[in-house]
Amino acid sequence: MRLRSGLVLLGVVVLLLASRLVQLQGLQPAAYADIGVQRTQDIVLPAMRGQVLDRNGSPLALSVVAMNIYAEPRTIAKATCQKGATAPCDAQSIAAAVAPLLGLKVGTVAGQLAANIAANKAFLYLKKGIDPALAQRVMSLNLPGIGQESTTQRVHPNHALAAGVLGFTDYQGIGRAGIELAMQQVLAGKDGRTVARFDAAGRVIPTGGDSHVDPIAGKSVELTIDRDLQWYAQQLVADQVAATQAKSGTAVVMDVKTGEVLALATAPSFDPDNRTTGNFTANPAISDVYEPGSVNKVITAAAALQDGIVTPQTVITVPPTYKVAGHVLHDAEVHGVEHLTFAGVLAKSSNIGTVKVAQQLGADRLYAMMRNFGFGAQSGLGLPGESAGIIPKPADWSGTSIANIPIGQGISVNAIQVASVYATIANGGVRVQPSIVKGTRDSAGHLTPVPAAAQRRVVSSAIAAQIRAMLESVVSEQGTAPLAAIPGYRVAGKTGTAQRVATSGPMQGRYDGSFTSSFIGMAPADAPRYVTAVVLQGTGAKGYFGGVVAAPLFSKIMGFALRSYEVVPSGTKPPTLRLSVP
Amino acid sequence: MSAMTNGSAARTLSLPLRSPLPTPVPKRSSSLRLVPQRRSSAARAPFLVVVVTLLVGGLLGLLLLNTLVAQDSFTLHDLGKQATSLSRQEQELARQVQALQAPAALASRATALGMVPGGPPAFLRLSDGKVLGQPTAGVAPVAPVTRPSVTPSTTPSTKPATTGPHGSTTWTAPRQSPPPAATNTRTTTQTGTHR
Incomplete structure (x- = not known):
């Protein structure tokens, strides 16, 4: 009897459980599953x-927690105002409470809310990426239908730097x-x-x-960027672009021994925290290729010295004009027949003298030297969007090419490539691949350096020294760029002034009458530490000679770098090379 | 063929094995009798107590454990909220420091204090006491050109309130007279911007 009643009890329990199971799984499974999912x-x-x-560990870009503030128009539509309510309870009063905190106009927010309520929308962002503390203040108002969500935001403490x-x-x-x-x-x-x-x-x-x-x-x-140097260079380039009404400007500072780029300043620039208009992806230092002009004469000189065609003291007769394949060549300044040394040709940036030497050199050897110096190939910096530039193969040269290419016309290069050429000369003829990334740091702060930059010898150290000596006369009173001098330090460098090919607009692909003005140099010339390249594009409205518009910038930026890195002044006098013979 | 024959053989074989019906068991109820139960209530009470104690103790223990875990979870939740709040505060303060450390902010602040960029420094060589370089006093740059590119222009809400007037980072002539001329034996840079 007891056994039976026990069985009945068990049966009732099982039946109860089974019916509950049927209720849960059979009758309203969706509703319960929903609750479970929630x-x-x-x-x-x-x-x-x-x-x-x-390079000193100061953050240039970092992610921070930020908040998005959103509204739920449907929830707000349901909210009703009690009689004598003081707290915000309808679209108008909610907008009035939230808008001032978010820096928005009350009318705008109220209008947005009303429109979205009318459209029966469920969700609407009021403001994205605000500071969490501010979001907390918004949330503490306890407004119906106003919420926040966490997100991350990329911020740049130095803005356009x-x-x-x-x-x-x-x-x-x-x-x-x-x-x-x-x-x-x-x-x-x-x-x-x-x-x-x-x-x-x-x-x-x-x-x-x-x-x-x-x-x-x-x-x-x-x-490898130095924040302070970068800022200084960026200021000066922006100023000079404004002052000369140039289209754009670039300054590159490179460590001679390591190939590290300490500053890569471009103007115009943008604030990554506040991008609204303009072409943001372009970095003219690597994406803009241009005809380098006279700065390419250094490569012609290196090739000619390497092949023993000239020495710095070889005298070259420079006529007022010079005809090559029907093309009449001029120098920047009108002159009679001059007898310049090869050093003088470089110092005075004589087109005719350079072309006469290049004719002896020939296309093949000049082309090989340009490629050897890194022209026509990406610099290895690793930044996206770099243009390798164009160096025509000797087979593609026309009759006048030998009158153009040695003086930097008919080829295109970018500012990093040019800086790298001068860094190679400064580094005793060994090219160190330019780099801009020093390494990666894990969360513990441990630095994993990038692999050492590739190196290759381009010219002998003796020839590099000869070129440096010749380039020092460029910065002398007799040269084209006395304004590049830095008090206390010996400076070697080269000016460049080339007609510019328009990169956009109706004159695209043709000389548009503006210029590329540049100065690239190294200091201290007796033991070079840094190379600085200053390139201004589209000058002409207010001065265009590289020695006038770019050299002063070089002097300031390089001076800043030398002082910042506590480089001891030269203490020696530059060699006095004979530039011309009577 | 062979399988069929095997199967039929098995069937025929199995029949005699199954066929005997269970022979009726003779009723022997008269001979079996329940053994009288031994009532020993004295031994039962402690056992019950032990079982009930174990049950109640186990339940209470579980309850306690669950409560403790839940309690810890609440504490964790609260502390987590506090940690979030504190880390946000830290983030905000770090941003303010970074904004103040920015070269543009430093330069404008220095200019406002009447400071000017340093001139070429001189170096004192310790080995022979020779002064290298020609020290010159810094001069205030002329030509105050606006710098739109590096002038920050963030929205007011994201900009820390303490970064100062960003819109006016132009070099202006110092309000005070320039600092005294640099001495002759400086061995460090004057700019003070390199760390």
């Missing part, structure tokens, strides 16, 4: 993007230009994920059986 969340844990640092190098990230935080694009894999890290269950208050239930993968933060990228 309580269980698959959360992506975004990996913090690495920073971009300057090195913007062309850094590039920018898109709305998803993915690098789209510059270092942000080139180092995307390193900077991005790896997102983590977690499955968590929450209680009604939104707290994680500790015994929920979570699966959890930690995010791996992105590594930081340390650049």
